[in-house]
Amino acid sequence: MKKIIWSFATVTAIIAAASCEKETVVEVEKEVIVVDTVTTETEVEVETSITVSEDIITDVTWTADKIVTLDGRVFVTEGATLTIEPGTIIKANAGSGVNASVLIVTRGSKIEALGTAAAPIIFTSAADNIVIGQTSGTNLDQNDRGLWGGLILLGNAPASFDGDAVSAQIEGVPTDTDGDKGLYGGTDAADDSGTLQYISIRHGGALIGEGNEINGLTLGAVGTGTTIDNIEVVGNVDDGVEFFGGSVNATNLFVWAQGDDGLDIDQAYSGTIDNAVVVQGGISDHALEIDGPEGSLQGAYTLTNATLIGLAENIAGGEIADFRSNAQGTNNNILVTGFTGVGTDLVLSDVELDNEGVAANYTAGTLVLTNWEIVLPTGVTNSSDVFNDTTDSTTFEADAATFSSAVTEATVGADTSAFSWTYSNAKASLGF
Numbered sequence: 404m405k406k407i408i409w410s411f412a413t414v415t416a417i418i419a420a421a422s423c424e425k426e427t428v429v430e431v432e433k434e435v436i437v438v439d440t441v442t443t444e445t446e447v448e449v450e451t452s453i454t455v456s457e458d459i460i461t462d463v464t465w466t467a468d469k470i471v472t473l474d475g476r477v478f479v480t481e482g483a484t485l486t487i488e489p490g491t492i493i494k495a496n497a498g499s500g501v502n503a504s505v506l507i508v509t510r511g512s513k514i515e516a517l518g519t520a521a522a523p524i525i526f527t528s529a530a531d532n533i534v535i536g537q538t539s540g541t542n543l544d545q546n547d548r549g550l551w552g553g554l555i556l557l558g559n560a561p562a563s564f565d566g567d568a569v570s571a572q573i574e575g576v577p578t579d580t581d582g583d584k585g586l587y588g589g590t591d592a593a594d595d596s597g598t599l600q601y602i603s604i605r606h607g608g609a610l611i612g613e614g615n616e617i618n619g620l621t622l623g624a625v626g627t628g629t630t631i632d633n634i635e636v637v638g639n640v641d642d643g644v645e646f647f648g649g650s651v652n653a654t655n656l657f658v659w660a661q662g663d664d665g666l667d668i669d670q671a672y673s674g675t676i677d678n679a680v681v682v683q684g685g686i687s688d689h690a691l692e693i694d695g696p697e698g699s700l701q702g703a704y705t706l707t708n709a710t711l712i713g714l715a716e717n718i719a720g721g722e723i724a725d726f727r728s729n730a731q732g733t734n735n736n737i738l739v740t741g742f743t744g745v746g747t748d749l750v751l752s753d754v755e756l757d758n759e760g761v762a763a764n765y766t767a768g769t770l771v772l773t774n775w776e777i778v779l780p781t782g783v784t785n786s787s788d789v790f791n792d793t794t795d796s797t798t799f800e801a802d803a804a805t806f807s808s809a810v811t812e813a814t815v816g817a818d819t820s821a822f823s824w825t826y827s828n829a830k831a832s833l834g835f
Contacts (some may be wrong), residue, residue, distance in 0.1 A: 406448070411626075413436075415490065416755075418441045421769075425758055427624065435523075436454050443651070447686055447757070447806050449469070450469065451469055451470065451535065452469055452470040452471070452472060453465075453469050453470075453471055453472070453822070454471075454472045454474050455472065455473055455474065455477055456470060456473075456474040456475050456477065457477070457653075458477065458478045458479075458480050458481075459477065459478070459480070459483050459485055460480060460481040461483050461484055462483055462484045462803060463483070463484075463486070464483075464485075464486040464487070465485070465486070465487045465488065465491050465493070466487065466488050466491065466493045467489060467490035467492075467522070467595040468535065469493065469535075470492045470493075470494055470499045470534075470535060471492070471493045471494070471497035472494050472496060472529060473493060473494070473495040473496065473504045473505070473506060473551070474495075474496045474504060475496070475498065475500075475503075476503065476504070476505050476507065476552075476637050476789040477503055477504075477505070477506050477507070478507045478508075478509055478577070478581070478584050479506070479507070479508045479509065479512045479513070479514060480509040480512050480584055481511075481512070482511050482512055483512050483513075484512065484513040484514070484515060484597070484743065485508070485513070485514045485515070485516075486510075486514075486515045486516075487514070487516040487517075487518075487524050488524075489517065489518045489519045489522035489523075489524065489601070490518070490519075490522035490523070490524070490536075491518075491523075491524050491525075492524075492525045492527070492533060492534075492535065492537075493506070493524070493525065493526045493527070494527055494528060494529040494531060495526070495527070495528060495529060495550075495551035495552065495607075496529045496551065497528070497529065497530070497550055497551060497609075498551070498552075498609060499609050499610045499611070500577070500610070500611060501577050501611075502650070503551065503552040503610075503617065504551045504609070504613060505551070505552030505553055505554075505555060505575070505576075505609070505617055506526075506552075506553075506554050506555070507541070507555040507557065507576060507584070507585070508556045508557060508597065509557050509585075509594065510557050510558060510586065510587065510589065511559070512561050512596075513557065513595065513596055514596065514597040514598070515597050515598050515702075516597070516598065516599050516600070516602060517598055517600045517601070518600055518601030518602060518633075519569035519600075519601050519693040520601060520621060520633075520823075520824035521824070522561045522601075523538060523602065523603050523633075523635075524601065524602050524603070525538065525545075525602075525605070525826060526553075526554055526602070526603070526604045526605065526607070527540075527551075527603075527604075527605040527606055528543065528547070528550035528605070528606040528607075529550075529551070530542070530543065530547075530550055530606075530679035530767055531543050531605070531606065538603075538826065538829075539684075539714040539829065539830065541606070541828050543638075543829075544605055544638070545637050545638040545659055545660035545684055545830065545831075546638060546660065546684070546685065546773045547638055548606060548607075548608055548638045548639060548640045548660075548662055549606075549607070549608045549609055549616070549633065549640040550606040550607070550609070551606065551607050551609055551660060552575070552608075552609045552617040553575070553604065553607040553608060553609075553617040553618055553619050553621060553639065554602075554604055554607075554619070554620050554621070554622065554623040554792055555573060555576070555617070555618075555620075555623065556596045556599075556621070556622050556623065556625050556629070557573055557585070557586065557587040557618075557623045557624065557625075558587060558589070558591075558594045558596045558623065558624045558625040558626050558629065558649055558650040558651075559588070559589030559590070559591045559594040559624065559626065560588075560589060560591060560592050560593075560594045560621075560624045560625060560626035560650050560651070560674065561588070561590060561592060561624065561648060561649075561650070561671075561673075561700060561702070562587065562588045562623070562624040562647055562648020562649060562670040562671060562672075562700070563648060563670045563671035563695075563696030563697050563698045563699070563700035564588065564648075564670065564697055564698050565697045565698055565703060566698060567698040567699055567700070568588070568698070569588055569589060569590070570586045570587060570588035570589065570624075571586065571587065571588055572585050572586060573585050573586070573621065573623045573647065574615065574618075574621070574647070574791050575611055575615065575616070575617035575618065575621060576611075577611065577703055585623040585759065586622030587647065587648075588623070588624040588648065589624060591626055592626055592650045593623065593626050593628045593650075594624075594626025594627075594628055594629070594675075595626060595629055596625050596626070596628075596629040596651075597629060597630075598629070598630040598632075598747075599620075599629075599630065599631050599632070599634060600630065600632045600633055601632075601633045601766030601824065602620075602633070602634050602635070603635040603636075603637070603639060603825065603826050604619045604620055604634070604635065604636045604637070604639070605636075605637045605826065606637070606638050606639075607619050607636075607638075607639045607640070607767050608639040608640025608641045608662060609640070610640070614642045616639075616662075616663075617639035617641060617665070618632060618639065618641050618642040618643070618644065618645045619637075619639035619641075619642070619643050619644060619658070619661070619746070620636060620643070620644045620645075621645050621647070622645065622646050622647065622649060622651060622653075623647045623648070623649065623661075624647060624648045624649040625646075625649040625650075625651040625678050625771070626649060626650055626651060627650045627651055627652060627667075627674070629651045631652070631653040631654070631656075632653070632654050632655055633649055633654070633655045633821070633824070634645055634653070634655070634656050634657070635657045635658075635659075635825045635826060635827060636657070636658045636659070636661065637656075637658075637659045637660060637826060637827055637830075638659070638660050638661075638684070639661050639662065639666075640662040640663070641661070641663045641680070641797065642661060642663050642664045642665070642666075642667040642692075643658030643659075643661045643664070643665045643666060643667075644656055644658060644665075644666055644667070645664075645666075645667040645668075645669065645694075645729050646666075646667070646668050646669065646672040646674070646676075646704075647669050647670050647672070648671055648672055648673075648702070649672055649673075649674065650672075650673045650674045650676045650702075651674050652675045652676075652677070653675075653676050653677070653678045653679075654673065654676075654678055655677075655678050655821045655822065656676060656678070656679040656680070657679070657680045657682075657822045657825055657827060658679075658680070658681045658682070658686070659681075659682045659684065659827040659831065660682070660683070660684025660687065660738075661681075661684065661687055661688075662684075662686055662687065662688070662771070663665065663687075663689075663692075664687075664688055664689040664690070664691065664692040665681030665683070665687070665689070665690045665691065665711070666679060666681060666690070666691050666692075666706075666709075667691075667692045667693075667694075668691075668692075668693045668694065668704055668706075668730070668732070668750070669694045669697075669699055670694070670696065671695060671696035671697075671700055671701060671702030671703075671731075672702060672704045672732075673702035673703060673704060674704060674705075675704070675705040675706075676704070676705070676706045677705075677707050677708055678707075678708045678709075678772035678817050678821055679706070679708070679709040679817060680709070680710045680711075680712070680817045680819060680822060681709075681710075681711050681712065682712045682714075682827065682831070682833075683711075683712060683713050683714045683717055683721045683741075683742075684714060684717070685714060685716055685717055686717070687714070687721050687727045688721070688722065688748060689721075689722045689723070689724060690711040690712075690713070690721075690722070690723055690724060691706075691723070691724035691725070691729065692724075692725050692727070693724070693725070693726050693730040693732065694727050694728040694729070694730055694780060695727075695728055695729030695730040695731050695760070695761070695764070696729060697728075700732070702731075703731045703732045703733070704731075704732035704733075705732060705733045705735070705768060706732065706733070706734045706735070706737070707733075707734075707735045707736050708735075708736045708815070708816065708817050708818065709734075709735075709736070709737050709738070709816065709817055710738045710740070710813075710816035710817040710819065711723055711737065711738065711739045711740070712740055712741045713722070713739075713740070713741035713742030713744075713752065713780075714741060714742065715741065715743050717743075721737075721742060721752065722742075722752060722753060722755065723742055723752060723753060723754045723789065724754045724755065724758055724769060725755050726754075726755065726756050726757065726761045726765075727757050727758060727761055728758065728760060728761065728827030729761055729764060730761045730764065730770055731764045731770050732769075732770065732771070733771040733773070734771065734772045734773070734775075735771075735773045735774055736773075736774050736815040736816065736825070737772075737774070737775045737776070737778045737815065738775075738776050738778075738813045738815050738816030738817070739754075739775065739776070739778065739789070740777075740778035740813070741778070743778055743780045743781055746833075752780055752789070753789055753790065754772075754789055754790045754791065755777075755790075755791045755792075755793060756792045756793060756794065756799055756818075757793050757799065758790070758793070758794065759794050759796065762792060762794045762796050762797045762799070765792075765797050765799055766797050766798075772806045772807070773806050774806065774815055775803075775808075775815075776807070776808055776809075776810045776813055776814065776815050776816070777789055777808070777810065778808055778809075778810060778811065779809050785802070785804070785809060786788070786803055786807040786808055786809045787800055787801070787803040787804050787807070789803070789807070790803040790807070818834040819833070820835060821835075822835045823835045
């Protein structure tokens with residue numbers, strides 16, 4: 404700061420004395436100094452990214468003004484809560500095996516990730532050129548898979564394990580390096596692992612071991628106290644969303660161009676999935692893969708209001724649904740469109756009961772299909788031809804005439820307007 408004298412002024416003060424004899428005039432000369440403040444501006448670089456490579460053991464908030472980079476396996480553990488602001492971008496470095504970058508919320512800890520339709524929370528690869536304030540980059544697409552791991556939530560809800568164990572090690576987490584942090588399962592059906600809302604998970608599925616990849620979103624024994632709502636998974640090597648037991652309900656799930664299955668259910672998952680879309684990619688396997696309990700604990704899921712969209716150019720064939728390993732649950736209001744066979748061979752584009760256990764469940768009424776609509780593949784003349792009992796032991800194929808119908812205009816399936824916010828809707832011009 405410096406002082407600059409601009410001028411001198413003479414101030415005359417007139418003091419009039421109230422007297423009948425005389426008037427006194429006094430002149431006072433006064434110096435006035437005007438001070439000018441000169442401000443110097445200094446640019447300070449604001450940090451726009453942080454790297455996280457160690458476990459989160461105290462409550463932490465990730466904010467939208469910084470890109471968060473995951474470097475390796477990061478556990479939210481020891482009862483900590485990770486809060487993520489709307490619009491936050493989380494990138495993950497490349498790696499495989501024990502070096503794969505993945506975010507894992509352990510039993511007893513929480514994630515509170517509440518995005519919005521206008522500002523979703525985005526998990527993606529470090530190779531993605533997306534920047535703060537954007538909802539998509541320009542250099543990757545749905546065919547860029549396996550560039551990082553994925554997001555895993557582990558809870559204390561019941562799951563049906565082989566040998567009636569109470570807990571088990573989650574798929575996608577090495578058992579020899581992380582102690583019990585990879586365990587899931589318990590006895591609390593109402594367990595609370597936090598909130599996931601308006602989340603987009605892209606380009607994941609890093610290889611952990613031979614035939615063992617990480618799903619886009621893995622839910623291991625997650626309970627009903629958890630909120631799962633408006634989730635998108637794009638371009639994952641393995642499954643889009645997989646439920647290992649648990650009882651959590653999930654609404655508005657969208658999976659595009661997964662390498663394996665769109666939605667996968669295992670180990671007596673007993674929650675409800677309402678309003679889901681699977682859009683197959685060029686190498687996708689099943690839109691749905693459903694397994695049942697592995698132990699004596701029984702549980703039945705509900706899948707309702709789902710749209711399954713095939714891709715004619717799918718080089719893997721792309722099955723519609725595979726019910727396996729004692730699957731049990733209800734599948735209601737399902738639309739199937741865009742699937743094809745290979746010539747007139749429809750083995751690769753069917754809805755299948757693939758073993759005696761699941762066939763027995765169908766006969767017993769613990770596996771239920773109602774109100775399916777099929778836009779028929781080329782060469783198929785009725786909806787019953789899409790349904791296949793590989794055991795030939797049930798009335799499944801004949802019953803399809805009553806629980807399914809061929810359509811050209813759908814009246815069932817997902818409310819696709821719920822997915823207008825997604826990267827997939829914009830990238831694939833889906834018109835939702």
